[in-house]
Amino acid sequence: MIKILLCDDHAVVRMGLKMLLNNHPELEVIGEASEGNEAIEKSLELAPDVVVMDLSMPHGKDGLSATIELKKKKPEISILILTMHDDEEYLFKAIQAGASGCLLKSSPHDELISAIRSVASGEAYLHPSATKRLMEEYLNTVKSGDTDHFELLSEREKEVLTLIAKGFSNKEIAEQLYISVKTVETHKSNVMEKLKMKTRPELVQFALKKGLLGYGI
Structure with a gap:
């Protein structure tokens, strides 16, 4: 069975x-x-x-x-x-x-x-x-050993990651994307889980490396 x-x-x-x-x-x-x-x-x-x-x-x-x-x-x-x-x-x-x-x-x-x-x-x-x-x-x-966890993110999660890296609050992100704050928090949690990160600075550093802010490092 x-x-x-x-x-x-x-x-x-x-x-x-x-x-x-x-x-x-x-x-x-x-x-x-x-x-x-x-x-x-x-x-x-x-x-x-x-x-x-x-x-x-x-x-x-x-x-x-x-x-x-x-x-x-x-x-x-x-x-x-x-x-x-x-x-x-x-x-x-x-x-x-x-x-x-x-x-x-x-x-x-x-x-x-x-x-x-x-x-x-x-x-x-x-x-x-x-x-x-x-x-x-x-x-x-x-x-x-070069698995790119960024590719696990949905398009919406990439949008949320970019706005987080730009310094927007959860409320501001919710307003820009026309979703609830709770949904933003869920997306943020999913992003951190998929990227295996625990802090906002880690997300910002990652976004910079990926060029999500218009420039890379």
């Missing part, structure tokens, strides 16, 4: 996936989560074999951040990323984050079942659009 935790911010999607997966005798959905923090908590509580994780969740912790944290706490859990983005960049980010597989939301149902079986058995599973070049690029990056 493969125990599965579903993480998606849409309840209807979770319901559909649960009905589909529970129709297979060797699969069992043991829990659900609507965002990354809840997925981490329930994974620690329920110990699933596979977490089916939505990549983009606007509220709470996103799929990439949750994958990074969960793999630190429970490296034995396999994570299958679901995404609507048929783009090598997103696939590469998922692999960097520690996911065992990545699948398009538009994929046929039988492909989802195959992907879950594969990652549950310790194998990797990538959608066919993830080419041989993607894997070669990733392996070369790992071997060289």
Whole structure:
């Protein structure tokens, strides 16, 4: 029996996936989560074999951040990323984050079942659009020890990082981006987690090196 935790911010999607997966005798959905923090908590509580994780969740912790944290706490859990983005960049980010597989939301149902079986058995599973070049690029990056954690950031997180480095407060950033202060704080937390940094000065130094302020060091 493969125990599965579903993480998606849409309840209807979770319901559909649960009905589909529970129709297979060797699969069992043991829990659900609507965002990354809840997925981490329930994974620690329920110990699933596979977490089916939505990549983009606007509220709470996103799929990439949750994958990074969960793999630190429970490296034995396999994570299958679901995404609507048929783009090598997103696939590469998922692999960097520690996911065992990545699948398009538009994929046929039988492909989802195959992907879950594969990652549950310790194998990797990538959608066919993830080419041989993607894997070669990733392996070369790992071997060289030159993983660029900046590429794990979403576009919104890069915007928040840039404004933090420019000295804006959370409230000012919220006003500029038309989001809540709480959302800014969540993005800031995700940025620091992905970049493995703990202080604002570290973020400023990083932003300078990346040329996010218009000039580098």
